[in-house]
Amino acid sequence: MADQVAVFDGHNDTLLKLEVAERLGRVRDFGAGEPSLDIDLPRAREAGFAGGLFAIYTPSRVNALDQPYDRDDPMNFAPVAQRDALDFTLAMFARLTRLARELPQEVAICTDTAMVRAAMAEGRLAVVPHVEGAECIDPGLNALEVLYAAGLRSLGLVWSRPNAFGHGAPMDRQPVLEPGEGLTELGEILVQACERLGILVDLSHLTEAGFWDVARISTKPLVASHSNAHAVSPNARNLTDRQLDAIRESGGLVGLNFHVAFLREDCRLDHETPITTMLRHLDHLIERVGEGGVALGSDYDGCELPREIGDVTGLPRLVAAMRQAGYGETLINRICRENWLDVLSRTIG
Template identity: 60%
Template sequence: MVAAPVPVFDGHNDTLLKLELGAGTPRERSFLERAPRDHIDLPRARAGGFAGGLFAMYVPSRLGEDMNLRYDPQDPANFAEVQQPAALAFTLRMAARAFRLEREAAGDVSICRDVQAIRTAMDAGSLAMVLHVEGAEAIDPDFVALEVLHAAGLRSLGPVWSRSNIFGHGAPMTCPASPDSGPGLTDTGRELVRACNRLKIMIDLSHLTEKGFWDVASLSDRPLVASHSNAHAVCPSARNLTDRQLDAIAESGGLAGLNFHVAFLRPDGGHRSDTALDVMVRHMDHMIARLGEDGVALGSDFDGCLVPRAITDVAGLPVLLQAFRDAGYGEELIEKIAWKNWLSVLERTWA
């Protein structure tokens, strides 16, 4: 039997992108109504105990096409660089969609800019949405767009996705492979880290090469956070974190969020929805061993990945938490994984 839903604050989803790409097409859907596809809408969120999370604004290389194309590591067109004016325009469309959604939801969705707002939303049963940029192509080298987006509500940023930009280089989605797969931050990328620290924007290490990870670690005065990355020791994908990286996150008082994408979970890197939940428990066990119970969380990548069939969508979150219970995790640890650790690291990052 699956227990009643525990509130979940999740570190990463691509729902705003899915909604924007679907607008005006046969795949258009309302976030406020239950849909038969994709991963997150408000009714399914409530069914699964999904209380909120970081909502990514990601600009695909192939705008106007199915975003899942981006996961094909054999097609370089899915990883082509994106120019800043086009990236900013599309990012603003996703931000505007979030603001319109907040208005239309009439209190059922809240865009949150600090942890107290997240707590207030969760207490009121309003979905807490934090705006995040995944891949900083929208940001100009003078950081004008960064200032404006921050004023609008941006509170988290990943310098790169799995491609290069003016700030650095992303790790490829290959397995088996080392995350030490290319150069790190550029000089402009180092300035971006400093600018984010000044503005108290969380820097997300997911997608960075290992050299980029260490560049951020040497520059940032905030906890190190990888919002949706797994253990390289369990699944040797270039997108996952080595034990040395996990140890550095722990030393900084940071956090890593478990990614639900099957190719970042399975030891063979396979794209198979019949992936068993015990491999997710294996990742979490390993991450707890390196990060401690206060350094682990969830970073589902909902609406941007292939999740295990046993979970299916956001309504299936209680199934994963039950798998943790079945593995011997106590309720205090489950609450830390589900939401408490995210709120703690955000509070310390934004203070």
């Protein structure tokens, strides 16, 4: 389509869905099309989804993937052993490597911004590997070095559970945000190591206390790949205005999360959440962070999506809503792609 906008997205869990499905004997075909996924290659092309940070995440139930899933089970947020997390992380990295090898004209693993732009220009899906939750990393940071060599370029210090490096924010409605516990001493060492290597440090899922610990020691732009505005939706996973101001001062970025409970004022899991609610967040984020600091961090294949969005093919509907709301084409392109590429150029190169 002539008015299609190329999108580089800050977060999805598609690799996790592929890995879990195969372990359960339910093979999914990312290349040919798979309706059980939010993103597959044919629909990505249809929607203008040109690339993004693809998450490698170890679920708390990693040793019980065949058990029925209960959303309210506290074990979903239990800590994960480092060895289990490393084994699962390596399996997902191998899956991504095989996918790029099997589809060389369609998928490219990218380790710097020039590679991302080149892949997108060639019509290949530009995948930047991201690890969500640092459980797989040992205290000596040996795994960090090896994962970096394998292509790791973005690291979320925590998911919404504690680990050796820090503490994660709950996914609860908190009108008055509780700061929680921050980084450990090892967490501060990890942040500094990531900055030396050229790995983006992702603040999504961190507690507020952890956010300020990173802000205190970081020399790089503060980035929250998939978080929203707490002033619009008072979920503990969202960012206060003070945090947003700090991100702006650092030249950082926030990626809009599509999860309905992080979008809605009542924080309910209601799929009848209109796209206009997403625009409320974008408006607030632009006001606090500026036009150069707002992007998309959909959380496709890892969240409950608004029905109007549905899956990756909903991206053009979001773009159309931005146009209808008076967003200019330059701003739309910044939100959909250019702001991510700018912050990546200043973090990973």
